[in-house]
Amino acid sequence: MSQPLIAARNASARALRARQAGASQNRPLLRVVAPPASFGARLPLPLACVLLLTGGLLVLLMMNISIARDAFTISDLQHEATLLRERQQALDEGLAAQAAPQALQQRATGLGMVPGPAPAHVVDGRVVGEPEEAQAPEPAAPGAPAPAPAEPAPTASAAPTP
Amino acid sequence: MPHAPAARRRDAGAGAGPRTDRRLRGWVLAVLLVLSLFGGRLVQLQGTDAAQFANAALKTRTTQVDLQADRGDVVDSEGVVLATSVERRDVVADPSILRYFNMRSESDPTPRDADLGVGTAGAAHELVKVLGGDEAELARVLEGDGPRDQYAVVARELTPQQWRDVEALELPGITGHRTSQRVYPAGAAAATLVGVLGGADEEGVPKPLGGLESKFDAQLQGRDGWQRYERSLTGQQIPLGETEGEDAVDGDTLHLTVDRDLQWKAEEALVAQVEATQADSGTVVIMDKQQRLLAVASAPTVDPADTSTFTNTNLRNTAFTDVFEPGSTAKVVTLAAALEEGRADPSTKFVIPTELKRSTKVFTDSHVPENDHMTLAGVIAESSNIGTILAGETMDAQTIYRYQRAFGFGQETAVGFPAESAGILATPEEMKKSGTQRYTVMFGQGMSVTAVQAASVFATIANDGVRVEPQLVQGWSTPEGSYTPAPEPASQRAVSTGTARAMREMLQGVVSENGTAAAAAIDGYLVAGKTGTAQRYDEECGCYRGYTASFIGMAPADDPELVVAVILQNPRTNYYGGGAAGPVFKDVMTYALAQRGVAPSAAAPANLPLTW
Numbered sequence: 001m002s003q004p005l006i007a008a009r010n011a012s013a014r015a016l017r018a019r020q021a022g023a024s025q026n027r028p029l030l031r032v033v034a035p036p037a038s039f040g041a042r043l044p045l046p047l048a049c050v051l052l053l054t055g056g057l058l059v060l061l062m063m064n065i066s067i068a069r070d071a072f073t074i075s076d077l078q079h080e081a082t083l084l085r086e087r088q089q090a091l092d093e094g095l096a097a098q099a100a101p102q103a104l105q106q107r108a109t110g111l112g113m114v115p116g117p118a119p120a121h122v123v124d125g126r127v128v129g130e131p132e133e134a135q136a137p138e139p140a141a142p143g144a145p146a147p148a149p150a151e152p153a154p155t156a157s158a159a160p161t162p
Numbered sequence: 163m164p165h166a167p168a169a170r171r172r173d174a175g176a177g178a179g180p181r182t183d184r185r186l187r188g189w190v191l192a193v194l195l196v197l198s199l200f201g202g203r204l205v206q207l208q209g210t211d212a213a214q215f216a217n218a219a220l221k222t223r224t225t226q227v228d229l230q231a232d233r234g235d236v237v238d239s240e241g242v243v244l245a246t247s248v249e250r251r252d253v254v255a256d257p258s259i260l261r262y263f264n265m266r267s268e269s270d271p272t273p274r275d276a277d278l279g280v281g282t283a284g285a286a287h288e289l290v291k292v293l294g295g296d297e298a299e300l301a302r303v304l305e306g307d308g309p310r311d312q313y314a315v316v317a318r319e320l321t322p323q324q325w326r327d328v329e330a331l332e333l334p335g336i337t338g339h340r341t342s343q344r345v346y347p348a349g350a351a352a353a354t355l356v357g358v359l360g361g362a363d364e365e366g367v368p369k370p371l372g373g374l375e376s377k378f379d380a381q382l383q384g385r386d387g388w389q390r391y392e393r394s395l396t397g398q399q400i401p402l403g404e405t406e407g408e409d410a411v412d413g414d415t416l417h418l419t420v421d422r423d424l425q426w427k428a429e430e431a432l433v434a435q436v437e438a439t440q441a442d443s444g445t446v447v448i449m450d451k452q453q454r455l456l457a458v459a460s461a462p463t464v465d466p467a468d469t470s471t472f473t474n475t476n477l478r479n480t481a482f483t484d485v486f487e488p489g490s491t492a493k494v495v496t497l498a499a500a501l502e503e504g505r506a507d508p509s510t511k512f513v514i515p516t517e518l519k520r521s522t523k524v525f526t527d528s529h530v531p532e533n534d535h536m537t538l539a540g541v542i543a544e545s546s547n548i549g550t551i552l553a554g555e556t557m558d559a560q561t562i563y564r565y566q567r568a569f570g571f572g573q574e575t576a577v578g579f580p581a582e583s584a585g586i587l588a589t590p591e592e593m594k595k596s597g598t599q600r601y602t603v604m605f606g607q608g609m610s611v612t613a614v615q616a617a618s619v620f621a622t623i624a625n626d627g628v629r630v631e632p633q634l635v636q637g638w639s640t641p642e643g644s645y646t647p648a649p650e651p652a653s654q655r656a657v658s659t660g661t662a663r664a665m666r667e668m669l670q671g672v673v674s675e676n677g678t679a680a681a682a683a684i685d686g687y688l689v690a691g692k693t694g695t696a697q698r699y700d701e702e703c704g705c706y707r708g709y710t711a712s713f714i715g716m717a718p719a720d721d722p723e724l725v726v727a728v729i730l731q732n733p734r735t736n737y738y739g740g741g742a743a744g745p746v747f748k749d750v751m752t753y754a755l756a757q758r759g760v761a762p763s764a765a766a767p768a769n770l771p772l773t774w
Contacts, residue, residue: 067401067402072398075398086323087323089248090323092246093248093345096246096345100348100349101348101422101423102348102351102426118756121686121761121762123761123764128763129685
């Protein structure tokens, strides 16, 4: 079959379908359309543009101001953080120096304290080890508070000494 | 567009005549000419040279700062700081500016501010209020090396607080240079273990001198960063300006297995005993039976705050770097091997001769025992060399060597401490050259070990015969706080549980009244340990000179928790292991047991028969 023949057959079929559709709806091909409601009546276009521009500029300005203000706030806070960090570092340093075992020992000795003797333990209801009194150091520094008599460990004093 | 106004102007000025019109035209032409010149320049600036000018402008308002990374801390097992870095400032003066301090001009010395002095003297007068010291001396420093000098260090290592006070004086030509100082709150006690940070190298990076600071330098150091940003005239960062850079990455924090209090106690007791016995050096190692090192004390030591004490000898940590002939403490390995191989048991009977000739050498004991009918338990309690040979020679050299390796002799520990020694342990093949070495290694001569290796033997016995590699590092934590534990240490069985238990019972005899170290007994706790009194090989003369006195023990012997090794090199006043090292062991072990809350022994002493 040749091409024109196929086209001719299809064309007639399309025309038939179109005719059938037109017949069923029965609508006029042209009609008068009312003009769309215009904003121009209420706000002239140039004014709207100016307002929009001004508004945009103002918002931009405000944003810039707030960003700049934030920048200053950040650097203020950073400065404050630095100061606080320095303070923390200084305090940590002082604390570490005071908490060091050698420093504690020195201070404890200065207060007239002595290392505790081996403790006694309570194991299964009986006392293991002899609770001992700590021996007061020989020279009591004048003016220093007298060292309190060393108490044996509470567990030891509570249990009868063998 | 220009047509419309021009037309209107012509209409409006129609009556003014052609003269006015011509003048007007002239003006317009002139204005247009000027405007076009401006326009042309504008096009030139914006179109062709824009990039160049923008770059120049950017350069003037861009500044780059270095962001210093903080070196990581070293902390103990509880997180207590052993080494940390603090911020410091070096104050630097520019004498070429300070010369004219408070002057109206370079030629007019009238003070701008009547309350302040002028020149370096005036500046010194202000500075001395904060820095202290001698004002005249300070003025001399501020003058530098002459009027052209631009760099004079005024003060070093000011705290940030002090620097703020200096800054508040607003002296022109005085700047602060940020540095960092390493502080060691534990002081000398942990100095050889943690190491110290020495002076800066050419790049301004301080170099670690030994210890863990040196071993883990790269991981502790972190990475410096930088930031480049646009700033205003007053130094304020311009928001939305170009910012680029790289953040500083702080160093990681190193967590050790060490306990700072134990470390201090060990160091204190050791230093006192080294002094009392006039020993050359000393070592105390405390570990638990999992071989986590709780204290590694070494004497002599350095004071981290005093660089004059930083000598090569003082900076060594003797526990890892010093090797010595272990002497009798090595008998533990020989007898454990004999037990494990089934060649003897604690009640095996020996008759100890006063002399024993093996190969070319006649061996003797340090003292003749009251009763020469000894059991194996008696041999170790009395520390008999001859008894050890009699028990050890039932095995060939290869077998003993195998056990010595299994207990960790002759190999570096997994700690990998800087300059750590592996000790010297001859292989059976090497031993063939000398006929006597096969016998001497049985009682710990002709071989050398480190203190950590020696302690490791006892921890293996304490841990029912399983040897866990000694550990010093517990883990690492990043600056963000995430913690990574160190990998699980390797562990390997050296001897059976039964052998380890028998060994612990035998070692209790050492601390008994009949043993060599009654001074090491602790009330309430069963102690199993061994004295060592070995001849000391002196490198200076290449001969044996002086002694190595040691005591290594564990407590409580019925359920061991802790191992303490005390080694004194060349003590002069008392060179016996029991007498010289025993009291330190008792002192340190008593403290450690109480500090770690170890319950006293519930079991009865083993009381193995020592004689028959």
